[in-house]
Amino acid sequence: MRLSRYYLPLLKETPADAQIASHRLMLRAGMIRQEGAGIYAWLPLGFRVLKKIEQIVREEQNRAGAVEMLMPTIQSAELWRESGRYDAYGKEMLRIRDRADREMLFGPTNEEMITEIFRAGIRSYKDLPKLLYHIQWKFRDEIRPRFGVMRGREFLMKDTYSFDIDEASARQSYNKMFVAYLRTFARLGLKSIPMRADTGPIGGDLSHEFIVLAETGESAVFCDRRLVDLETPAKDIDFDGDLQPVIDQFTSHYAATDEMHDAAGFEENVDEQNRVSARGIEVGHIFFFGDKYSTPMKAVVAGPDGGEIPVQMGSYGVGVSRLMGAIIEAYHDDDGCKWPVPVAPYHVGLVNLRAGDEACDAACEKIYAALEAKGVEVLYDDTGARPGEKFARMDLIGLPYQIVIGPRGLEKGEAEVKSRVDGVRETAPVGEVSARVANAVLEALQYA
């Protein structure tokens, strides 16, 4: 993409409303624009990152055996009356009416709808288990939206729903999502820590929040350092095999958010040097809730003996748009974002220091074409801006690699390559620079 054709409204000054780094940088780097309290438009640069996060989430869901679909954002009140949540949900639910004065709502989640869809198509225990998901915009009329996309009212969420014949089978579904989440967050460059979450009135131990450690996190968290060092399950893990050992590994050490924290237990069970007290961002939440919806909504299947059995359900959410904020919180410095390659809006920023100069233009065009041919995504700064401004904005938007072409270097046949993550700058022969950078990018994408 040529910057001259792009829409990239950068802000030189720090927006007064933005309190945390990710919000500030998303506004400054022209990735989002606020359209209302907790409501954001996704500008081209931010949209690309959002789509990449979404795609990684999708790939890991598919790998775990979940099946993608898409449910609408608008739902009817009728459905929610069946589960009893229409009245219970309160003011967080945005309620609207259509022209016939029918009560509708903008979905804050989809348990009711997926249950309705499930019961319409499944009759027998032989058709179980089922694992369905979608990635769709949600609206929750939060009392206090804040921190940009970290707590928006409208947000993009991946929500999966599991349907099983009994609790043992449901646990396997739960474990699949548990492993899928560990892999998803790792691929996004994040260290996530599963923490036992409050299961509410249902009880049991089948609810975990996935927390990313970050100074600006909304909740205080406590965990055992050994958890942080555990290895992410490999991509060839057998999702239909016994996942329990992996889950046990990740749940055997102390980890709790402040509402579940037991200070005495923490000190008793965790050596002092392994105690981590930090702040975290909740990026995922998995939950088993049994027949909470299937019984009132009559989502039943015929069992082996012909009797009706309410299905055992679970739901599994990932805050896709929130993840973007979490990634920036983890990867930035004073100058801007430092995108990990897999989610970077473009892999390479090609900086033409003297647009209009024949030699510079020609060298840039050649590199641009060579990189694109290899599948490397390039944002080519072909504008007439001054060098200082070009450097500053490349650092701000934080593409992993910058290739700098200027008259000074060209005289010696050299290009400069800067790695945004570590700030290391190297020179390379102009003829080799595209191959060298392409290799680095493609290697970083291998992880998947």
Add this chain to the structure above:
RNA sequence: CGGGGCGUAGCGCAGCCUGGUAGCGCAUCUGGUUUGGGACCAGAGGGUCGCAAGUUCGAAUCUUGCCGCCCCGACCA
């Protein structure tokens, strides 16, 4: 929802207390000089002062109501 604050040019702000020509920096446009870390000179354009009502000869400024946004707390991906 309770507490605090803000709304003036695209962005960041001053002016308001003490009513009287709407201002500054950045950005934008034109011309010129520049060009390896957010340039310089000269000129120009751009404003329903959040909305409405009231007080007044006169309101960005005072009063009332409404709307929007931000921050702190209880809830959430």
